[in-house]
Each structure stands twice: as C-alpha cells, then as structure tokens.
Amino acid sequence: MAAVILGCDATALRRWNYRAAVEQVARTGTFLDRWQTFLRPDVCPGTEAWLFLSGSTDAASGLIGHGFVASGPFQGADPDPGSTDWFFALTLDGLLPPGEQIRPGTLGGTLSGDLLAKVTGPALVPLPPSSGPGLRRLWDAHGPSTAGPGEVLGGTFPPDAVSTVHVNRYERDPDARRACLAFHGTSCASCGFSFEAAYGGAGSGVMGVHHLTPPALLDDSYQLDPIADLIPLCHNCHAVAHTTSPPLTITELRRISSAAGHLNGEVVQDLALRAQEDAQRILDGGQM
Template sequence: MVAIILGWNPRLGNDWNYEAVIEQVAETGQFLERWNIGRHRKIQPGNQAWLLLQGEGQHGRGLIGHGVVMSESYEAPQRTEPKSSARYVSVSFDAVLPLGSQIPSSVLTSEVPDVAWNTFRGSGRSLPAESEPGLQRLWREHGPAASEPCRIVPGTYPEEAVSRIDTNRYERDPEARRVCLAFHGTSCAACSFSFEVSYGDIGKDYIHVHHVVPVSQLGGNYRLDPIADLVPLCANCHAMAHRGVGNPRTVAELRRAIAAAGHLPGQILDDRALTAQDDAHRILEQH
C-alpha cells in the first residue's frame, strides 16, 4: 500500500504540544491527529505516514515519526485561519522521536536518495515505492525502541494494605498499576467500558492506566500514590483525555463530554436506541 510523507514545521503555526504527543504515544501506543495534506486527494485509510521535520530550526530537518492514515480526506476549517478550510486526513501516530533525535536529512539522502529530503515541502506526497524498504530499514535502526503493550494485571491488595510507592518510571511500574486496579477495578472510570464483558476471556484483566498528573510533570523523587494518582481508562477515553490539550482532561470532564454527546456510560447504542432517545427528547420537550 502507498506510503505518504507528512511535513511538520514547528514554526508555522502548529499548536502541537509535542512533549505531550511523545508521552501519549509512550503510554497508549498512539496519538490521533488530523493533518493538512494540501491538494493531495488520493490518500486512503491504511496508508503509512512518515512524519518529516521541516524548517531551518535549531534541530534541523529529519524523519521524526511514523503513523497510519485512519480516514478518507475531508475538508475542515484551518486552525490558524478558521474562516478558510483545508484538506485533512486523520492520522494515528504510533512512533515518534524527541526533537533533536530525528534521522537527519543527510542520512536520509544517502540511504533513500529518491526523495529530495533537503528541499521537501508540504504534506501528503506519495513516497516512491522503491524507497519504502530503505526507509523502513532506517526506521528500524534509528527509530524508537518498541515499547511493551499496555497490558495491566490486577492484584489482590486490600485497601488497608496499600502504601505509597517510590518510583522514577511510573508508566512502567507494574506494582503501581497492580495496586491501582486492585482498588479501582478494571472497568473504565469514565465510560464504564469493560474489556472482559465485551470480549470475554481475551479481554480479562486488560485496561489502560492513566496518570492524573502527566508523567513529564512529576519530579524524580515524587512519591506516587497509585490510588490517588492513577485511574483506569479504556483506550478510547485515554486518547480523549490527552487529545489536543497539554494537561489531560479529568475523568469528570470525560464523563460530561460523554453525557453531552448523548451516550450512556458503558453502552454501545445502535440506530434503534438512538432513535428511541430522540423520540424521548421530543416527548419531554412537548410537556
């Protein structure tokens, strides 16, 4: 399947909190974002997307991320100029490098010479098919190390046995996760979704653990309270907690958003249920 190159110039009005992007990818394995693709319209869901750092900033040019296109292209208002629209696709970024750690354009030019990496502009251009194997090899060699999946195994701690835990790697501490889920359970704290209820045995004991305070804001000597500082969230709610904000949304904010959208926590509504809700709203408005 065709791969595309997405350009990112931090100086051109981009509102990304890139540190938050790196953190979310590390925690959840993805960061969903819409991306301006200019005039390119042949991009399809499933296309690989390579993120190229552009501009002449202090970090220089280079390959900095990878993702997968999740949608057809669509028109939407531009963030910097809301009165005008642009063409976008939704991209799920699954691997990103810190600024300064990108694969430099000099290496790209040497190993993948079919692309003008030093002068590449814009977004959405297709990567030549003959260049893809070389780019994938470079990414395997220089890209981020593969992270372990966020599978959580709950423990059996009684509430009175829970104590604070000293740790510098909160997102990797299985004991902190274990204590969190022993107290809170394995259903999503925002929408009540249960992987075990929905998927049976294969979903048993699976849930993401969300840091109420972002990991990047915790000092090295912080004493983590796994009950107060951690909360279980499903993958969808975890993504929405971080999407588009520097400080994550609270569980209460997520619940309000779900309620405002008309969904009942923990349920998937089919067309008949949605129609019934609309009918109920109309009946209530008449009285």
Template structure:
C-alpha cells in the first residue's frame, strides 16, 4: 500500500488554472494534469497521490486533492512549448477542494510526519510511509469533499483497487433538465416502477435519478438536450445497472431483465382504486345471484 504526496505552492496552483480544474472535476469526475518535478521520481504507474499545498500561512496551506499517478516519469527537454526542463508524471485527479476549503496544515500535521510536510515544499513528489496511508484516507473522508449524491464515493476515500467508476454525464446532473423530466414522466422508476416518495414519504423526495436514453458520446456535436425525449427517471438500482454496460442499457432492456428474473413491475395501489375494485366485485357478484 504505497502513496505519494505531490507538493506545490499557491502560485503554482494559480498558474495551473486551479479554480477551472476544480470545476472540471466537479462536472466530469476527474482531470489529467502533467505534474512537473525537479528530479526523476521513484514512482510507479497507479500509485495513489495526495495534493499538498504550501501557502504563506496555515490558512493558505493544506491538503487539497487526491488522484492517481498515470504514467512513468518522463523527461522534459529544454526548448519547445514546455515551461522548463525537468521531469514530470501524469496525474489523474479525481477530487480537488476549492481554494480556501483545503484541510488545513495544522490538521494534516497531526497525522503525517513534520519532515514529510517540509519535503513536499514542491514541486515535489514524496513517498508516504504505508502506515500513514489509511490515516490520511480517513482524514480525507471525514473532512474532504462532500457529494450531492449520497450514493457516490468521495474520491480518495477507498483504495484505488476497490473503486469502480460509473460514468454519469452532466445532463443527468442538470437540475433544470431533471425537473422537466420528472414533471413529464412522473416520479416512479421507468424500469421497475419503484417510488421513493411512496415508500419513504417526504424523505424520499429527490432520491430518484434521471437517465440519458442515448449516451451523449454517440450524439453529434451541438446537440441540444430534450429533457422529455432524452431523459427518463430511474431508481438508484436500475440506474447503476444501466450504467454497468457499455453503452448503457435501455429502459426496455432493464424491464426485460426484471421480468426475466421473475419480478414483474408493479405499482402502489391507492385506496380509491382498492375501493373501486371492491365495488366492482360486489356488482359482479350481485349480477350472478
């Protein structure tokens, strides 16, 4: 269980265009960054990486992000379009905290050695002793990024090998498109008929997901979303199963799977419907008498 600390200062973050990178991760779930280094690092592809920033004071310093090293160390020669000669690794960040919302240096300093903090006054890459990795993950899980979807896992809160990614496009997160979809299709899962509101009451309001019928990657550029034709409501189970295939499964395919497994789609029957059924039964029985 190995991990590294990527160190830099706030000026380096601003040169990177860090606020835009934070927005990109929030929208797309990750961003790839070429991370510059003074010397050739001893690091393997797939190593977990933590972004540690050194500011002018405690308020500007701290733990800012999490990712994975995605390449072997590469040499940058002088000249060309590169900023400077040196080494770099490619890092895929899956979580970044906005400027000013980092886990402060004093808190981080309580869980990792002070000398490691000093060594990471980057641009630097410092190997984190294995015993500190689970401690840092726990700190990140407790004080790091939050997510609007409680079913999602915060980046860096689990070992990389234990995490599988479900690609959810930005249309499915758009609040206006979601409202339009549910206003037309209703608040039951289009595949299995489950209703969060009927089952959990007000607590279940807003738990239903919306699903893009045709993956945006298969559409031509400039396509404008039609929230009624392109989006359908799905419960969390059906949504996860739909996105478990490439391309995602259609509602019809999900319904076929459900019926094939012996589970028929059903609805919650309201009291007036039950009463009408009872009245009809009495009328039929009276007619047979």
C-alpha cells in the first residue's frame, strides 16, 4: 500500500484547532479533515498518511499523526473562487499532543535525512516502501496510548473530589498536562520537589500543573499554550498558590516559602507549637 508523509507547521496546526482534533481522536478514534495542496496530489483512497510537524528546530519537529486518505483528489473546495488548489479527504486515527511528537533524532534510523529535509512546511512526500514497517514500529512504541479518555491518573483524586484547590479546566486537561511536563520537566517550579525522586516509580504521573493566565483574563477566543501557560507545581505549592485570587505568582510563592520557616512565621509558630503539644499528649497517652 502506498504511503505519504504530509508536512505541516505549527501555524497550520493552530488554524486547525489541533488540540480539539487530538481530543476528538482520543474520544472517538478518528478526525476527518480536508487536506489542501498546491499541486495535484498523487494519492487515492486508502493511501496511508503520516503527519509530520516541521518546526524551526528539531525539538519543535517530528512525527505527530497517522491516518488514511479517504477520497481522490478534488478541486473547488477553497472559499477563494480563483483558487486552483487541490484537496483530498483525510481520516486521522492517531494524533500526539503538541510537544510529544516523535523527534527527528528518534526517526533518524527509519527516515533518511534527505527525506526529512524535503518535509519542510506544507509538503506531500511519498514514503519509500522500505521505511513503512520501521515507521509503524516507532508509531506503535511512541504513538498515542490506547488508554481510555476517562482514565484517572495514578495517585491523583478525581477532579471533583478536590474541593480545596480550585483548579481550572486547563489544569485538568491530560493532554495539556503531558505537553507541559514534557517541556518543563516534572519538578515543582516553586520548590523543586520531584515526586519521582521522592517516591520512585510510584511518584511518576503525580505532579500537577498550574495555569499561569488567571481565568478572569481569558476570553472566548483563548487557546491554551501548554508550554507558555502551564507550569509544573507540586500539590502543596499549588494549594498555596490558589489561596489568593488571582493566584500567587511563582516568584511570590518562592519569596513566601523562603521567608517562612517554622521559627519566624508568627502564625505558623502558634499553630506548630499547639500541634506539637497535641502530638506530645497523644504520644504520652493523654487526652486531647
């Protein structure tokens, strides 16, 4: 079966509302779209399609989606009546969240450098048949997981059970969270705590993310940028960040936690002393 690589850039993905497309594939298994090309594309129904994101750097590039061509080429679908652009229907059955694309370094053994150099910006490049099996293996290993969309991350409470931290929906979005942690790492941006370092494998997947743009500032056209707008925060720092509205900034959080300490904070000292006395009474077998 013939296969092609479809090149696209980040602007194209944004215009496409890529995040919504990722969500739809995760929920329903497919996302149908029209693919636009300048020249008549050499595709037919059933041609396998690999979506390649070409960014300005290798880190911003990589294999990001998979699907099949669902129609022959046709013209006249452009709203601009003078346009001679070609189109074909494309059914995508797997999309990776932005930031999780399979990078050129990983693809290197399967796709030649010459081939990758051709897939810059909007491009349609035939995939050499010899590369097909290798690409399929990479996609099976690094592509989207088949876990159900309703999955609760290990070690976290269902969102409704957490009433003291008023996270917004961007902080509960698993795709956005993965993209944020893939870029920023999994240590708390405020205190540096790492669940993996403290709890080993059991702590992976526990770090939370905090939305830096106060929800009050968001309008209807807002599109989340999981790398610029989300930051990893441990659950302690996150709870403190949300004690004010708008939330404390990361700088404010760091200043507070470095200035605090069991000895200087008056409020902390009173509470800490009382808790210590209570604990002592319990240990001594006395009554509260």
